[in-house]
Amino acid sequence: MRLKVICLVIGVLSGLSACSTTEKSPADPRVVQNQPQTKVPEVLNAEGLLNKARTKQGASRIQLLYSARENAIKEQNWPILEQACLALERNETVDYVQNKLYIALARTELNNYSTALNILKALNERLSLPEHKAWHQYLMGRIYASQGMPKKALTYYFKAADLSFTDNLKVANLNDEIWQALQQLSSYALERFDRGTVIQRGWVKLAKYQQIYIGSGIQLHQALNNWQRRFVNHPATYILPKKVQNAVNLAPYQAKRIAVLLPQSGSSKRLGSALKNGFLAAMDHSEINDITFIDEQLSAEDIERQLATQQFDFIIGPLLKDNIEKVSNSSAIQSTPTLHLNIAETPNLNAEQYFFALNPEHEVEQAMVHFLSQAFQKPMLLAPDTLSGLRLVNHFKNEWQNYSLIEPEIGLYTDSKDMAKVVANLLEVDASKERIKTVKSLFRKEVESETRSRMDIDVIYILGDAIETRLLKPYLDVNVSTFAKRIPLYASSRSYSKRMDHTDKGDLEGLFFTEQPWMLNKSVDKFNLRAQYDALWPEQADIEQRLFAMAFDAVHLIPELKQLAKIPGKAYSGLTGKLSIKNNNTVERRLEWAQYKQKQIQLVQLEEQKPTPLFMQNHNRFQESLKD
Template sequence: MRLKLVSLLIILSGLSACSTTEKPTKNSDNVSNRTNALQNQATSAQSIYQLAQNRQGADKIQLLYSARDAAISEQNWPLLEKIGNELELTASVDQIQNRLYIAFAQKQQNKNDQALVILQSLDGQLTQPEHFAWHQFLTASIYASQNFPKKAAPYFFRASETATKNNIEIPQLNQNLWDNLKQLSSYALERFNRGSVIQQGWVNLGLYYQVYASSGVELDQAINNWRRRYIGHPAFSVLPEQDEMLTELAPINIERLVVLFPQSGPNERLGDALKAGVLAALDTQTINDTIFIDENLSTEEIAAQLEEIKPDFVIGPLLKANIDKLANAQTLIDTPVLHLNTFDGERISLQHYYFALNPEHEVQQALEHFLTKGYQKPMLLAPNNANGQRLVDYFNLQWQRYSETKPQIGFYNDKKDMPNTITSLLEVDKSKDRIQTVKALFKQEVENETRSRSDIDVIYILGDAIETRLIKPYLDVNVSTFADRIPLYASSKSHSKQIDSTDKGDLDGLYFTELPWMLDSQIKQHNLRQQYNSLWPEQIDISQRLFAMAYDAVSILHDIRQLSVMPGNQYSGLSGKLSVNTSGHIERMLDWAQYTNRRIKPVQLETQRPVPLFMQSAGDIQTIN
């Protein structure tokens, strides 16, 4: 979990308190008076820092200290790092504390690799408990900010143990530790259930929180037992009141549900598909009343209907413009809501969640698989439009977190442009030019075969079903026959049940991600699929996917609160394995499938959490699960 800036300002204020101070002397009083007089001439961290450049000795050091405090207050992290580096050249400065400041400033600028190098360089030098506690806390914070709770946990534990034993105050330590624990699975927690009483207390509290989440009575009893066993434990400061914890974990009781779908306008057909999914899911629920409202009504009309209905939960809207409209009017601020799209603004309520068939989820899943397989040079093929550009940009941004190599990117404008794009990327055109040059040197016929570049080790296609069926043959004929076959992958856009029903094309060997609902062999609800096919045999692909999404949206409501406070948990739905991240967005893990002999078969492809570059460069390259 990323730490809040306000919390970190408090943290560095506390870090200042652990520095070694000298007894005041007459000379130091004079220095302080001169420094105060100089500071009155400056109004910002930068101006104080500039004053320090014109001073020498103790005056300069005191001004640098003041500039450092001002930089923290202003959140001027580059300046804080610069000041720290300058103070490092002064022998009289507490170098351990100063390097902790530098590491913190680097972390705030996402220079995580540099920050970890500094923190690791301090190992063996942390003789003061204060320094050790802050060192462990900052290290844990870096891992936690990168969403590696398992890696962060041991550092959090050591920081908590040292702080408790030595009465060291580290603001936000206990809350951040607890937030980190809630992201671990029960299996991971069990592996940490050892060591000191402090560590075991934290771990057992996390286990109680998970194991008894669905039983209020048992959770209440477990927490009472924990309180008696771990009297004085630092977790008491973050342990919620029992009523609050029970409320946080209790399933939501929904008697009256409102569904906001487009029931008019150009997106009415999408609303019909969503409505069918909701109605199918309601057959398995105990919700008494479900009311459908057209999301295209005015804000005032929707607000009036909601005031009259007083729903326990709302699903929708679907369209981003309508989500923005209701968010700006705060129409749903007091009601639990599962929006059916992403939201770019600030989350206005912890009761608000966001569920979208986000293609970025598939791109992330494919990227993590590529890294697990050890691929170093991926090639991406995408349409030259806004969606293609967005997904390629996302892949590039994420890839840079884990690899120093750059993917090869090919954008095509239309089907006529595809051959040129592919031959250029694979450098087949250069091979053909070389062949022509050799032929020109000889009168007799020269046997030849084009060669494609050999460094590309995986190809990812981001086109739709028709485009993929055109691209695949071009790739087959342009890759050297004597070279290793390059694995081909695609997203769910490449798969169409409509097209597959008449022509699977020459897609043999292609891997792709897809919703379980779209893969007949992966569906557990066979009767539901049979009913759907009999009612809507000609439904287009987007309607089928929206049906699955709406079905899951209703089915997940009962557990959504627990999923949101325990991000490691998953719900297996028609649209994939679903989890809720800390910002309230539902993330999806899709199934893998492969075209084999003109048939589609499910496959299990290995995927592990990749190790970021900043951890690799710091010498910390263990596999992270």
């Protein structure tokens, strides 16, 4: 039996109402002629059919459950689909494999990926029909795609596509899922997929053409014509008018006149000045003819009046979260493409509202991905006992638990005096010292001894600022046992200070950290910006330097935003990092890795392979065992 939606027609019951027993004269105005009345048919949705099935027995119950199952798919009522399938499982005549695939579909749609994967794994040896095999591969791909693993998802999608094409099957949403996954791949990854069957190569080449010619109508049109001649009757043909040709509409924003909302008064005025310098520097290397600065600290009404003075092509800002909320209902901002310089507390669904923040959570995720790539098992995090420190620690812990059962060790310090105690306690050096003291008390002669630290910590991540990091590093060096392997040390960009590092690198040998390319003098510096900046503002603080780079990137992001938002695999290399958009029109950053080595800072390439979620790890080991 094929996996398809079967519409069930409910029987219509009709009846005649009883005639009145009292005869009246037709001329009598009180007479109401009795007309045959049709009983309103009972039309039930999936939930109604399931509830009715629960009151029946035998064949009637089974037929109602079938109807509830098919209606649930049409209505996309996944909880009811799961319940109907579980009820059908108790009947021996039900197609076991098909019903299990339906349950896996429901649980996939309900984000219950772990149990869906277990079902699919159990079905591996029981698949015989092509349609079952195709749906099995499709659902496997869906689960990997849901975890942000498009390359792995495509290996399953392409198998499903080949089965569907060979046996003339229809797998709902398969083509859309393939196209979405392909758009998340880099040009390099697409090249590696450009092999295999005609179906696979057709899909990949179409995705490559979109990447190469996006925004270029004539060239894209020519490439699509060539593709159609080469891949006749390919299942991706339907994508051409629906998806790819829409790419012509992704022509960049042409911003000649922009408005910038930044703080020009109050306690944040210094931040606004740093941003303003970055915007003015970017204007010299852009197509912008006119830029108007507006104080975001003004009232919403005053901001609205200033925005209404002329027609702006684009708006940048505000910087402060509260001010983003304040202007969210502005008619000028709602009708004009806008790049906010922070993240809003409430998501904005306006397609032309974008968000760009120097978000430290991105660095935490980047470090975590590297730790997992290196197979580190037990990280230790050191952070200040502040709101921001706790926020980052909790973010790391919440992400880490998706990939490992082992809890990270957390150390929170209140001040510089507390650091040594926290480090010694976490590494269990104090306990070692107590054991040494006990042993020495048992002997009169001098006993040679050396403290030992715990052996399970295999990486340490510091989330303190530059001063705190310089204080913590020596404590870590002296508290790790000489018998143990040196624990690699990592830190976020908070640990780095360009001004402090210029005069004192401290004892930071071996420390890895993430940082903006701009702060490491490694940037898209084709404009020779760093030399000019250092000449103009040699004494600027680190935060001002980072905001300058942010403003510069904000201007150069304007023509990139449409494509970044619509093509997940696309990225822009800016002063603040490698920038992309994945969700909710929010710009994400990938920073550079650097290391202190021989009193110098050296850029390094560290592995960052997308980790496999915990619930998938056993499945992957099972798949590998099948190959052996």
